[in-house]
Amino acid sequence: MSLNIKETTKKRVVIVGAGFAGLSLARKLAKSEFEVVLLDRYNYHQFQPLFYQVAMAGLEPSAISFPLRKVFQKSKNVIIRICELESIDTEKNEVHTSLGSLQYDHLVLSMGATTNFFGNEELEKNALTMKSTEDALYLRNKILLDYESALLTADYDKRQGYIDIVIVGGGATGVELAGALAEMRNFILPKDYKELDNSEVDIYLIQSGEKLLQGMSEKSSRKALEFLQKIGVEVLLNTRVTSVDGEYVKTNTDKSIRAKKVIWAAGITCRTIEGLRSDCYCRGNRIAVDRSHLIKGYKNVYALGDLAFMEEEKYPNGHPQVAQVAIQQARNLAKILKGKSESPFSYKDLGSMATIGRNKAVVDLPSFSFTGFFAWIMWLIVHLASLIGVRNRFLVLFNWMWNYVTYDQSLRLIIRTKNRKAP
Numbered sequence: 001m002s003l004n005i006k007e008t009t010k011k012r013v014v015i016v017g018a019g020f021a022g023l024s025l026a027r028k029l030a031k032s033e034f035e036v037v038l039l040d041r042y043n044y045h046q047f048q049p050l051f052y053q054v055a056m057a058g059l060e061p062s063a064i065s066f067p068l069r070k071v072f073q074k075s076k077n078v079i080i081r082i083c084e085l086e087s088i089d090t091e092k093n094e095v096h097t098s099l100g101s102l103q104y105d106h107l108v109l110s111m112g113a114t115t116n117f118f119g120n121e122e123l124e125k126n127a128l129t130m131k132s133t134e135d136a137l138y139l140r141n142k143i144l145l146d147y148e149s150a151l152l153t154a155d156y157d158k159r160q161g162y163i164d165i166v167i168v169g170g171g172a173t174g175v176e177l178a179g180a181l182a183e184m185r186n187f188i189l190p191k192d193y194k195e196l197d198n199s200e201v202d203i204y205l206i207q208s209g210e211k212l213l214q215g216m217s218e219k220s221s222r223k224a225l226e227f228l229q230k231i232g233v234e235v236l237l238n239t240r241v242t243s244v245d246g247e248y249v250k251t252n253t254d255k256s257i258r259a260k261k262v263i264w265a266a267g268i269t270c271r272t273i274e275g276l277r278s279d280c281y282c283r284g285n286r287i288a289v290d291r292s293h294l295i296k297g298y299k300n301v302y303a304l305g306d307l308a309f310m311e312e313e314k315y316p317n318g319h320p321q322v323a324q325v326a327i328q329q330a331r332n333l334a335k336i337l338k339g340k341s342e343s344p345f346s347y348k349d350l351g352s353m354a355t356i357g358r359n360k361a362v363v364d365l366p367s368f369s370f371t372g373f374f375a376w377i378m379w380l381i382v383h384l385a386s387l388i389g390v391r392n393r394f395l396v397l398f399n400w401m402w403n404y405v406t407y408d409q410s411l412r413l414i415i416r417t418k419n420r421k422a423p
């Protein structure tokens with residue numbers, strides 16, 4: 001197997017990962033003097049902030065995914081290969097992938113983060129994650145199939161296992177997911193599953209800390225809790241999950257919840273990369289970089305986005321692992337590679353937000369916070385504007401308007417792949 005990329009006289013930048021960071025960098029270097037080789041295990045960019053809407057059957061995966069080859073149709077200097085990074089050899093300036101090896105002049109690592117199960121194998125085996133479009137579709141199928149199974153289950157306790165859902169982690173992902181699930185229960189279930197008693201369906205959000213949305217303002221976390229409780233989510237604060245066996249979820253407060261579906265949104269970590277010195281890693285397995293994005297101790301190997309740990313006066317514990325950081329870092333590195341910037345990177349916080357169902361969101365801007373309907377409108381606008389492609393924006397806008405007006409979503413298909421066992 002070979003990557004089949006010809007020798008070039010141009011300087012070659014190899015970017016691993018076409019997420020927010022890798023894709024932004026490749027776009028900035030498109031039509032530059034470099035040869036850009038973009039490697040990813042998928043042939044599309046995934047808009048992770050809207051995964052949960054795919055899982056809730058509110059959006060089709062194609063609305064939040066964008067084919068990489070389409071992005072670079074007009075950029076002759078960008079080469080794309082769909083493969084998995086296996087290791088790197090920084091002595092020989094080579095990457096080794098599932099398709100073969102390739103030399104680089106500059107290597108940029110932007111493979112993002114993965115779910116952190118904190119070494120708990122039981123959890124890893126039984127909990128669901130939300131880190132890819134595949135995960136979101138799997139969850140969608142599982143929810144719908146379990147509702148179908150619940151219809152056939154006369155025993156109340158067994159039925160609870162099918163219909164109750166536990167989300168672990170009270171960050172933005174957990175909060176948004178809990179809100180969307182509660183809306184699905186409140187508006188969709190009574191229409192589609194008339195025989196099920198929707199008051200039996202419990203949605204739990206379990207958070208180990210004393211508040212939701214830890215990184216956000218006091219006002220936003222208080223309001224998020226209030227919104228969730230209002231739509232019937234049972235929020236358990238100061239509670240740790242101790243066991244998830246596929247039937248029951250147990251907590252350190254001796255609570256036992258019968259639920260087959262547990263969504264783990266309680267932390268992320270980064271995979272180690274074979275060939276990188278072990279002293280590069282710091283907290284959460286992130287890779288320590290300097291303010292020019294160079295991995296400490298290397299002259300031509302960079303890390304961006306969730307993967308990178310960069311200290312700044314304002315961020316002694318590294319930047320938050322969010323899309324804006326990845327995008328801003330990528331833009332800055334593009335300038336550095338093109339010789340247009342020598343200044344150290346500084347993250348400009350544009351604010352953070354989370355939505356909790358229809359008409360409800362919380363927004364923290366650098367100077368003030370607001371919540372409710374206008375926050376929700378702002379959330380919609382920001383997410384719509386951040387999507388790649390006019391078609392995707394149109395699709396998402398149309399779906400949102402349709403769902404808003406009809407209190408319904410039209411995408412509840414159970415689609416199983418041919419050779420895969422039903423979840």
Ligand SMILES: Cc1cc2nc3c(=O)[nH]c(=O)nc-3n(C[C@H](O)[C@H](O)[C@H](O)COP(=O)(O)OP(=O)(O)OC[C@H]3O[C@@H](n4cnc5c(N)ncnc54)[C@H](O)[C@@H]3O)c2cc1C
Pocket residue numbers: 016017018019020021022039040041042045046048049050051052083084085086110111112113130131172173304305306307321322323324326
């Ligand atoms: C469910 C969810 C909701 C989120 N909501 C928000 C939000 O509302 N706002 C916000 O700002 N941030 C949000 N985030 C965080 C945000 O998505 C990340 O901070 C951002 O994606 C990081 O960008 P990145 O480029 O570092 O990595 P990613 O965007 O994760 O991209 C990594 C890329 O690398 C590829 N890859 C990984 N390993 C390999 C390998 N070995 N070989 C080849 N390719 C590989 C992956 O396929 C992927 O395309 C959310 C994240 C999740 C999971």
